[in-house]
Amino acid sequence: MADIKYEDMREKLDRIDKYTNIEEPCKKDKTAWECVQLSRRVNRPGVKEYIDLICDEFMPLSGDRLFGDDHSMLGGIGMIDGRAVTIIGNVKGSNLKENIDVNYGMSHPEGYRKALRLAKQAERFNRPIITFIDTPGAFPGLGSEERGIGEAIATNLKELSTISVPVITFIIGEGGSGGALGIGVGDKLYLLENAVYSVITPEGFASILMKDPSKAEEAANIMKMTAKDLLDMEIIHGIIAEVEEGAQADPEFTASLIKKTIIKDLDNLCSKSKEALVRYRLNKIRSIGSTVETKSKNQILTKVLQKLGDEI
């Protein structure tokens, strides 16, 4: 049904995308390695600080209803500028005791399943979802594998790709691999100016591909993991500015830009029909890194969406 409308909307949204940068970073560029180090600073603001600064009210919710409650995955319902939203985010911890409790932000399957439970709950009550990513990756351990960390992440990717409410994601620190992507499939993706997003850590890249773990700095610079790189490659929609010294020096500044971005995006995304929202998201996901010649790009997807019509 909405095929013609969809094309119009895509063009319109693409145009809007280009203007989502709230503030052009005006400082001199940091190297990728400097960003990696800033993104991992222990005093870098985390999801809890941003919730405090952005939400009028917030109520955390616990548990995946299957196994337990993973403290490394925070979830709950907040009010932003009079609008109810579900917020999900990785918690790294701000002191040693907390770091250990949350495995430095590395979630077990129950963390991803809690995120999914809250996302599906949000969908039932038509609440937009905001996610904050800050994790080196999913937790690599016995319990994690026994309880199916692969299945948990995979199911989140599948479900989030067609969830019928807007999903806006901010990578606020480290965006590491599948563990980050597990709460990172959505309509809008932003990186904080000094945040990073990559398929593997620079240390991992250096030791596997360069056969020398001490070359992490060199690896970071060729991996194209900074906000600027990712914007150039059209992986993200925009960059959220930080003050020169980094977000830890002025969390209010960055939080106010995140809040403005959320309000602006929700005004836009909430005005779309659910079908249009999901169609746009699926086309976006389908296009990333496409190596099919432009002529036939997304052709089969378009036909599948036509076949499904309103059933999407």
Next chain:
Amino acid sequence: MSKTIQCPSCHEEINEEEFLKSNKVCPFCNYHFRLKSQERIDLICDEGSFKEVFTNIKTSNPLNMEGYEEKLEQQREKSDLEEAVIAGECKIKGEDALLCVMSFDFMGGSMGALVGEKITETMLQGALTDTPVIICTASGGARMQEGIFSLMQMAKTSSAVSLMNKCGVPLFIVLTHPTTGGVTASFAMLGDVILSESGALIGFAGPRVIQGTIGEKLPDGFQTSEFQKEHGFVDAIVDRKDLATTLNYLIRTHKG
């Protein structure tokens, strides 16, 4: 005198004729030797029924990573494969299907944009034409040379599974040794039915990484297909000789 092959697991000498007749499974200890993509296709598909599709999808070097193109060229010569996955239409004991076969022989079966694209297009084609899709996995995870683009293939392939689900078209996964990383954390764990070969390494994090975290030896049989079945992530472990019959049964029973 007939040739023999030594089993790397039990070190028994296997008669070559018997070895080929058993589809490269050790008759003494059930060790599964790796199959080449063509052997896997021959094992599953009716003779002459496999027609390769999506050959227009080509590998690119999205990060302009130095040395990647040379590496690809070397891998092509070494493995006699174009890339880490082959997609095609086929018949399985008379039933139509779309089949993707991944190969660990090509860059460890790693998933870059080409692998993600071919698997996604195959699933979408299946969803569009009501044709069941079978994917035989073998992968060490993401194609690191393609950086963030390789990570995004996880979202891309998983979104295609969502569309297959909505169209009511079945996805059958056959896990083979090894299947880890981003492939495990995407389509490999999303099959309507997930089959596995015996003794395959199946997991998300690699055993060495986990050993590094826990600082002790991993328990015996950790992350094998038998382990995954006991923990509820694999439906059945199927012998190679029964694979085509099993897939045919699944296709016939998923017609809605």
